[in-house]
Amino acid sequence: MRFMFIVSSAHTAPPPAKFMEAMHKLADREIKAGRMVDSGALMPLATGAQVRITDGRLSVLDGPFVEAKEVIGGYAIFELKGKEEAVAAVTEFMQLHKDYFPGWEGTCEIRAFAQAGP
Amino acid sequence: MTAADTHRAILAVWRIEQPRLITSLARMLRDVPLAEDLTQEALLAALERWPATGVPEKPGAWLMATAKYRAMDHLRRGRMLDRKHEMIAWDMEEEQQAMPDLDSALDDDIGDELLRLIFTACHPRLSREARVALALRMICGLTTDEIARAFLVPDATIAQRIARAKRTLSESGLAYETPRGEELSERLSSVLEVVYLIFNEGYTAARGQDWLRPQLCNEALRMGRVLTSIAPLESEAHGLLALMELNASRTAARTDLAGEPILMLDQNRALWDQLQIRRGMQSLGRARELGGAGGIYTLQAAIISCHAQARTAGDTDWSRIAGLYAELGAVMRSPIIDLNRAVAVGMAEGPAAALPIVDRLAREPTLKFYHLLPSVRGDLLHKLGRYEEAHAAFEAAAALAGNGREHDLLRRRAAEAADAAMSL
Numbered sequence: 001m002r003f004m005f006i007v008s009s010a011h012t013a014p015p016p017a018k019f020m021e022a023m024h025k026l027a028d029r030e031i032k033a034g035r036m037v038d039s040g041a042l043m044p045l046a047t048g049a050q051v052r053i054t055d056g057r058l059s060v061l062d063g064p065f066v067e068a069k070e071v072i073g074g075y076a077i078f079e080l081k082g083k084e085e086a087v088a089a090v091t092e093f094m095q096l097h098k099d100y101f102p103g104w105e106g107t108c109e110i111r112a113f114a115q116a117g118p
Numbered sequence: 119m120t121a122a123d124t125h126r127a128i129l130a131v132w133r134i135e136q137p138r139l140i141t142s143l144a145r146m147l148r149d150v151p152l153a154e155d156l157t158q159e160a161l162l163a164a165l166e167r168w169p170a171t172g173v174p175e176k177p178g179a180w181l182m183a184t185a186k187y188r189a190m191d192h193l194r195r196g197r198m199l200d201r202k203h204e205m206i207a208w209d210m211e212e213e214q215q216a217m218p219d220l221d222s223a224l225d226d227d228i229g230d231e232l233l234r235l236i237f238t239a240c241h242p243r244l245s246r247e248a249r250v251a252l253a254l255r256m257i258c259g260l261t262t263d264e265i266a267r268a269f270l271v272p273d274a275t276i277a278q279r280i281a282r283a284k285r286t287l288s289e290s291g292l293a294y295e296t297p298r299g300e301e302l303s304e305r306l307s308s309v310l311e312v313v314y315l316i317f318n319e320g321y322t323a324a325r326g327q328d329w330l331r332p333q334l335c336n337e338a339l340r341m342g343r344v345l346t347s348i349a350p351l352e353s354e355a356h357g358l359l360a361l362m363e364l365n366a367s368r369t370a371a372r373t374d375l376a377g378e379p380i381l382m383l384d385q386n387r388a389l390w391d392q393l394q395i396r397r398g399m400q401s402l403g404r405a406r407e408l409g410g411a412g413g414i415y416t417l418q419a420a421i422i423s424c425h426a427q428a429r430t431a432g433d434t435d436w437s438r439i440a441g442l443y444a445e446l447g448a449v450m451r452s453p454i455i456d457l458n459r460a461v462a463v464g465m466a467e468g469p470a471a472a473l474p475i476v477d478r479l480a481r482e483p484t485l486k487f488y489h490l491l492p493s494v495r496g497d498l499l500h501k502l503g504r505y506e507e508a509h510a511a512f513e514a515a516a517a518l519a520g521n522g523r524e525h526d527l528l529r530r531r532a533a534e535a536a537d538a539a540m541s542l
Contacts, residue, residue: 032229033137034343079340081333084130088177092134095176115370 002037002113003078003086005093008070009106019100026096030078035089039076070107086110124169129261132161135178136259141231143185148294150238151284152192154256156185229348230296232257236344237297240309243290248283249312251276257344258337268330269319303352310358310415313341317362335366346401353410356401360419363398364426367391378523383431395426417446436466453482461494469498489518493528496535505539508532 030036046064143153239252320334342359371389428434443459464472496511512532
């Protein structure tokens, strides 16, 4: 089963070097174990844009944005046996945040890919 | 949460940790079979304790500590009390004193150890079934029960197979090998063979059977990804991954609502997974970049890619397929490849061009009981308007096809040919 993990956070401070090292090692392990299929860190929302439909009207908003709520920081795509494994994998990923990125708060959402088919 | 749910959750946590666990232990003990034993013991310990205590905050560290503790036990009990093991026991104690807090993420690169593991599991000294079971166990973390269900054999059979394989490895001094360079490329073929075998077992599993069987395709794909990741310069690893991705991309279209198989040319191509096709094409490109265009798996992937890239069955580039089958036939002598080439030639140049090829193949002893030979012949004859002969060929094919859907299909074609003959 294919899953997307989506990390979002309101935290703005840069990550410590040790945390980045831990992230790289985890990513490396998961690629070599054949489980992580893709991943990406996203540029800050301020550098991006949004296209919205509200009240039946389409509008384009260029960054930076005023609301500093939780923002998607990145994603990963994993191929795993099921939701339990996804939860275990993300739990470990978040534990690393706890251990190496003190003060960081955020969410990693787990979403399975919808299966195509008759 | 039921006991079954808890069991599944614990197994999932263990599975996430399993690659690091087994690679670290193998490196530490210089013994792959023993490392495998210990990862299993760690799993059993977790299944025993965690339902009561809950999953620990750092399950990886817990499992590793448990495994190490058991390892020391093994060594102390003196399975092979020679100098080497005494030294390793001492090193481990020193290590444990220096690093009481084991940290999963900061461990060293597991690539080398995974390479060692997969090549050990697929050692040519082991029987093919043993290699399959050991690979699924050590690389994919499947349980004995899961492997047994996937291959429709009893649990005990798999358990024995794995135990015997580990014993063979230990007793043959193959417990910790490192194939490199030339040897790696040579040994790679036995690894790829195992991976492809697992894929095909899953691919040919009928829908509605135990879901673990088609799941084998995913395990094989995973092993393929592991291989391309740890041996990125081996073109055939990329070729095999391409072949598997491209074949798997048709999964949603392969069966109808009743679970009956649909022939590729009749499938609804809108259901083909385009992202998987794209990944397959990328792997195929990589294999070619590495100079492997003539490899057996890469050629087969190239053939499938011709289908994958055709918007409709009518868009299929049959001449290209025929050419690729000719190339494949040159490196891999096989009458079945020749037969497939004949089909492609028939589609590309017309049935008259293909019939001589098929007639020559009729003399092949290995194809004597292969129903697709008279079936292809019947199809070509029908297209040439030689209906009486087509009828005879289809009847012969039906007789060889055994029972079931194929048989019925062939009898129907035989009847159609007979009708066509009568209306002349």
